[in-house]
Amino acid sequence: MQGVKPGILVYGNPVLNRYSSSVLGTLNDVKPLNPVDELTLYMVGAHAGDEFVRSLMWPGPMPQLNLGSMNPCDAYQVAKLIVVTWPTASNLSELRRVRALALEECVGVLDRLQLRLVKHSEAIGMLDRLYEMAISNQLSEEDTAKLAYALVIYELYDRAVRLLERRFNTIVKYQLAVLRILLRGFMNLTPWHRGLILSTGTLNVSDWVLTTVRYRNDVCVVIQFKSLEKPYTVSNCPVQVEGGRLVVSGVEPTLSTSPVTVELLVKPRNWGVFFIANNTNSPIRYEPRVKGRCVVKAKDYENQGCGELLLDVGEYASIHFT
Known part of the structure; x- marks a missing residue:
């Protein structure tokens, strides 16, 4: 496993930053990782990635994988x-x-909640009860960590932060849970949701970026631009959907030290939502260029005009096409 720059896990919330500081120095010791964990770490440059993980990041044929061994x-x-x-x-x-098997074998309530094997309406009630138990110290330490992750899976972020703050000394012991909470929860890197654009617009050479788009009917493969000694970038080329995958038209990733603009082309029939997050160490200015109407929803405001957007470090927003 490779190292991660401190700026990779920067959040606007001091509670999350406290957890981030705790996990950065121990990534090599976080085990056991399943392929989804490995992909998430690969996304932020903390894991080299095996054939399966790399094939998920870059469109290509499906490699052999034995699910029965997991x-x-x-x-x-x-x-x-x-x-x-x-x-x-x-x-x-x-x-x-595999889902039928998981329903038989993953019998723990929190295991099922983490996998979203519970109907949403039922899950919220269960999470409410478990949260009250955790706050009053009626859950085991391991279950408290699992609950924190389940809360972010169901987007109950306020409760998750309160639990993370009150039970820090307990939850921080479970580094894999912390990793999932930070990356797949608050950074929304859940791979099958595929709804994140990091550092989009004009990229500085020190930035790394993930570009994904989620449409109503098509979910697209992630394209990654990540800084190495020199960054991998794609110079001024259109990114569009082909066969449900996000691809770069006719261009392979090339080495460049100049800022680059990546343009996402959205066809009218591909209505959808773009999720944007600033995962760098400095503010980023993003200017949506769209034909038609859209709404930008950020943490502190809603912009009906879909105009220029300034994201501070760790902030995120979404663009809804109407």
Whole structure:
């Protein structure tokens, strides 16, 4: 596993930054990682990535993977990711099989909540009760960490932050849970959601970026631009959807030390939502260029005009096309 620059996990919330500081120095010791965890770490440059992980990041043929060798809870997460990336009938059948197995084997309430194997309406009530138990110290330490992750999975962020703050000394012991909370929870790097644009617009050479788009019917593969000694960038080329995947038209990633603009082309029939987050050490200015109407929703305001947007370090927003 590689190192991670401190700026990679920077949040606007001091509680999250406290957890971030705790996990940065121990990434090499976080185990056991399933392929989804490895992909998430690969996204932020903390993991080299095996053939399967790399094939998820860059469009290509599906590699061989034996889901039967994994425990059902991990296999179900990976099966969902496979269907998103390679949407074939056989992969969909495999997902159904693995889901049925997960329902049998993943019997713990919190395990099911973390995997979203519980109906949303039922899950919220269960999380309410578990949260009250955790606050009053009626949950075990491990279950408290699992609950914090389940809360962010169901987007109950305020409660998650309160629990993380009140039970820091307990939750911080469970580094894998912390990693998932920070990356797949608050940074929304959940791979099968694929709804994140980091540092989009004009990129500085010190930035790294993930570009993804989520449409109503098509979920697109992540394209990654990441700083090495020199950054991988794509110079002024259009990014568009082809066959449900986000691809760079006719251009391979090239080395460049100049700022680069990446343009996302959205066709009218591909209505959707763009999620933007600033994951660098300095503010980023983003100017949506769209034909038609859209709404920008950020933490502190809503912009009906879809105009210029300034994201501070760790802030995020979404652009809704109407």
